Amino acid sequence: MRIVVLGANGGTGRRLVQQALDAGHDVRAVTRQPESFPVKGPGLEVVAADVTVDAPVDGADVVLSTLGVPFSRQPVLVYSRSTATILAAMRGAGVRRLVVVSSSATEPHRHAEGGFLLNRVIQPLVTATIGKSTYDDMRVMERLVRDSNLDWTIVRPSGLFDSASVTRYRLSENCADGIFTSREDLAACLLAQATDTAWVGRTVAVTTGEGAPTLLGMLRREAFGK
Ligand SMILES: NC(=O)c1ccc[n+]([C@@H]2O[C@H](COP(=O)([O-])OP(=O)(O)OC[C@H]3O[C@@H](n4cnc5c(N)ncnc54)[C@H](OP(=O)(O)O)[C@@H]3O)[C@@H](O)[C@H]2O)c1
Structure with missing residues (x-):
């Protein structure tokens, strides 16, 4: 298949490109930033573009988007603007299959695994403060994708972490109980959508059990770099 990966130079994007080439x-x-893109191999074309302005999707069988930006207190518009550009480019090029990464936090919900700390402190705080603009813009992205009339799938991971390999990740419609997703698993889930039509027109949450950090471990690492 001919797969276009947007956000290819990010943590998930690099893994996704490698997994797709391996397949x-x-x-x-x-x-x-094509000059810093580390993945090499036959079948790979690296293209420079700011996707809020230009989405080079011509000739694709499927477009997989992992692009994103860090939390900001400034208005975040990259998800909605890039989605508008992607949709226009796909319509223009006659490409129908689109898979985008959003976040489970666009639909805050109680996590059985999260306890008081996640459910009553972290989730309400993050979604109302530093993450608010990001999640607002992701919700606009999701609406644009759902209204697009393309063959779309929205993939919602939970908190991302790095792992060495793909595990038996879990999928659920719309929301998941799990609070972590490895970037390897997210990449594998995205790649699976290229050939699997089961989640077309649906929103899927993907989470990782095996090897996931604990909430306290993750907080310690974020706060103290350990
Ligand atoms: N971190 C979490 O816990 C978490 C949780 C849920 C969901 N997510 C979402 O999961 C996705 C993957 O996260 P990640 O941490 O693996 O990604 P990441 O490392 O933040 O990479 C995102 C990539 O998006 C690209 N990008 C941003 N703006 C762009 C633009 N205008 N045009 C083209 N490319 C652009 C950047 O690449 P270039 O610099 O090369 O352009 C960047 O490398 C993101 O959508 C993120 O919002 C993250």
């Missing part, structure tokens, strides 16, 4: 696909990796 024998042709991949166009789109990044604003």
